[in-house]
Amino acid sequence: MSTKKQAAAAPVNDQDVDMESQGEQTNNQQDMRDFQMSRPQLQVQRQEGDNTSATYSFLNEDHTLGNLLRNVIIKNKQVEFCAYSVPHPSEPVMNLRLQVHESAGDTKRVLKHGLKRIGKMSDVLLEKFENAVQKFKESQMSD
Amino acid sequence: MESKAKFVEDRKKRAVVKTHGIDNAATFEHPASFQATTGRPDKTSLKDFIDECDIEILSLNDEEIVFDLVGAEPPLANALRRILIAEIPTMAIEKVNMWQNTSIIPDENLAHRIGLVPIKADPREFEEHTALTQAEVEEGVDDTTRYTGDDCLKFKLHVRCTKKDPNAPMVINNTFDEERLYNNPNVYASHLTWEPLGNQRTKYPTPESEPKALYPDILIAKLRPGQEIEMELFCEKGTGKTHAKWSPVSTAYYRLVPDIRFKREIVGEDAKELKRLCPVGVFDIEDIGGIKKAVVGDARKCTTCRECIRPAKFADVVDLGKWKDRFEFHVETVGHYRPEELVVEALKKLKEKTVHWLEVIQQESASGAEEK
Numbered sequence: 001m002s003t004k005k006q007a008a009a010a011p012v013n014d015q016d017v018d019m020e021s022q023g024e025q026t027n028n029q030q031d032m033r034d035f036q037m038s039r040p041q042l043q044v045q046r047q048e049g050d051n052t053s054a055t056y057s058f059l060n061e062d063h064t065l066g067n068l069l070r071n072v073i074i075k076n077k078q079v080e081f082c083a084y085s086v087p088h089p090s091e092p093v094m095n096l097r098l099q100v101h102e103s104a105g106d107t108k109r110v111l112k113h114g115l116k117r118i119g120k121m122s123d124v125l126l127e128k129f130e131n132a133v134q135k136f137k138e139s140q141m142s143d
Numbered sequence: 144m145e146s147k148a149k150f151v152e153d154r155k156k157r158a159v160v161k162t163h164g165i166d167n168a169a170t171f172e173h174p175a176s177f178q179a180t181t182g183r184p185d186k187t188s189l190k191d192f193i194d195e196c197d198i199e200i201l202s203l204n205d206e207e208i209v210f211d212l213v214g215a216e217p218p219l220a221n222a223l224r225r226i227l228i229a230e231i232p233t234m235a236i237e238k239v240n241m242w243q244n245t246s247i248i249p250d251e252n253l254a255h256r257i258g259l260v261p262i263k264a265d266p267r268e269f270e271e272h273t274a275l276t277q278a279e280v281e282e283g284v285d286d287t288t289r290y291t292g293d294d295c296l297k298f299k300l301h302v303r304c305t306k307k308d309p310n311a312p313m314v315i316n317n318t319f320d321e322e323r324l325y326n327n328p329n330v331y332a333s334h335l336t337w338e339p340l341g342n343q344r345t346k347y348p349t350p351e352s353e354p355k356a357l358y359p360d361i362l363i364a365k366l367r368p369g370q371e372i373e374m375e376l377f378c379e380k381g382t383g384k385t386h387a388k389w390s391p392v393s394t395a396y397y398r399l400v401p402d403i404r405f406k407r408e409i410v411g412e413d414a415k416e417l418k419r420l421c422p423v424g425v426f427d428i429e430d431i432g433g434i435k436k437a438v439v440g441d442a443r444k445c446t447t448c449r450e451c452i453r454p455a456k457f458a459d460v461v462d463l464g465k466w467k468d469r470f471e472f473h474v475e476t477v478g479h480y481r482p483e484e485l486v487v488e489a490l491k492k493l494k495e496k497t498v499h500w501l502e503v504i505q506q507e508s509a510s511g512a513e514e515k
Binding site: 041042044058061062063064065067068070071074075077108111112115116117118119120121122123124125126128129130132133135136137140 | 172173174175184187188189192193196197198199200203210212216218219221222225226229230483486487490491493494496497498500501503504507508
C-alpha cells in the first residue's frame with residue numbers, strides 16, 4: 001500500500017516546485033475572468049442517449065437561483081429527483097441535478113418549465129407589490 | 144382521520160416555539176409530503192401561488208420599507224434577500240490615481256476608505272466597465288485611460304491643509320480648535336469634485352442632478368498644516384457580489400411573523416405576572432366584569448426570548464408560534480435607490496435571471512450543443 005502512495009505522490013511534488021515560482025505573479029481577478037471566458041455559460045452532463053436525467057452547470061449562479069429553482073422543480077410530480085450544489089464558494093458555478101420520469105419527456109422541458117414558473121412568480125409579486133405600495137401611499141396621504 | 148389531518152395542517156402552517164427550540168421549523172416543499180395523512184396532495188401549483196401570495200406594506204419612509212410577504216416559501220424569500228444584498232448594481236469608486244498623500248493615512252487605507260463612500264448617481268444610466276484582457280495587462284495598459292462617459296464617473300479630491308495665520312505656532316494634540324486655527328483640517332466626502340467625462344455635462348446639467356457623494360459629512364481623513372491629498376477617483380458600476388461597497392442596502396432581512404395564543408385563560412395575579420415577564424410588552428390585561436384577563440396586545444413585538452414559557456405554570460398555557468409562510472421583510476436603503484424601488488429592482492432582477500437562462504437553453508438546443 002505504502003509504495004503505491006509514494007508513486008502517486010511523486011508527480012504532485014514536481015508541480016509544487018513550479019507553483020512556488022509562478023504563484024506570486026498570478027492575478028486572482030484575471031484568473032477568475034479567464035475561468036469564466038473559457039467556460040460555456042451552461043454545461044450539460046448526461047448519459048449518452050438518456051434524456052431523462054442530466055446535471056446542469058450554471059456559470060455565475062449560486063444559492064440565490066439554485067435553491068429557488070430546486071424548490072419549484074420539486075413540485076412537479078413527474079420529477080423523480082432534483083437537487084443543487086455549489087461545489088466551492090470561490091468558484092462561480094452552481095450544479096443542478098435533475099432526474100425525471102419518462103412521461104415528462106426530457107429534463108430540458110422540466111428545467112424550462114421551472115425557470116418560467118420563477119419568472120411568472122416574480123411578475124405576480126411585482127404587480128402585487130406595486131399595487132400595495134400605491135395603496136399604502138394613498139392611505140398615508142389621506143391621513 | 145379528520146382531526147389528524149387538521150393537526151398536520153396546523154403544524155405545517157405554524158411553527159411552535161418551545162424552551163428548547165422549535166420542533167417543526169421545516170417547510171414541506173413536495174406536494175405529496177403529507178398525502179398519506181391528509182389524503183390529498185398539497186396545493187402547490189403556480190395558480191395556487193398566484194392566488195395565495197400577497198404583499199402588505201407595514202411602513203415606508205425615505206430610509207426603510209417594512210412589508211409582509213405572505214404565501215411564499217423560504218427559498219423565494221431568501222432569493223429576494225440575497226438579490227437585494229448582492230445583485231442590484233450601484234456606482235462606487237473602484238480605481239484611484241493617487242498623486243499626493245502626505246496625510247497620516249497610508250495610501251492603501253485611504254484608497255479603500257474612499258471606495259466605501261456612497262456615490263449619488265443612477266446606476267441604470269451606466270454600463271459595466273469591461274475589464275482588461277490578458278494581452279492588455281501584459282502590455283501594461285492603464286485601465287483608467289479606457290473609461291468613457293458611459294461606464295464611469297470621475298471625481299477629483301484635492302485638499303491641502305494650511306494655517307490660517309502663517310505666523311501662529313504649531314498646536315499639538317488639539318482637535319478642539321482645529322477649525323479655528325487651520326484651513327481644511329478635515330477632509331469630508333463633500334470635498335469630492337465631479338469631473339464630467341464625455342457628454343456627462345449635458346446629461347447632468349444642474350447642480351441638483353450632478354453626481355456627488357450621497358452624504359457630504361463623511362470624514363475621509365484628518366490633515367494638519369502642510370499635509371495634502373490629491374487623487375483622481377474613478378467610479379465603476381458593480382454589484383455587492385464583488386464587494387460590499389456596491390451593495391445598495393444597509394440591511395435587508397426577514398423574519399417569520401409571530402402568532403401567540405393561550406390554550407387556557409390566564410386571569411388574576413397570573414395575568415399580571417405574565418405581563419411583567421415579557422420584556423418587550425407583548426401582553427396586555429383586559430378587565431372584563433371585574434376579572435383581569437391576559438390578552439395578546441401586539442404579537443409582532445415578540446423577539447422570541449421565550450421568557451414567557453420558562454415558568455412551568457405558563458409553559459403549557461402560552462402557545463408561542465410563528466407563521467411559516469409570512470415573512471416580515473425589512474429593507475433599509477443606503478440611499479442610491481428609494482426603499483420601495485429596491486424591492487422592485489430585486490423582483491425585476493429575478494425575472495431577468497430566468498429570462499437569461501431560458502435564452503441560453505434555447506441557444507444551446509438551437510446549436511445542437513446540448514442534445515448532441
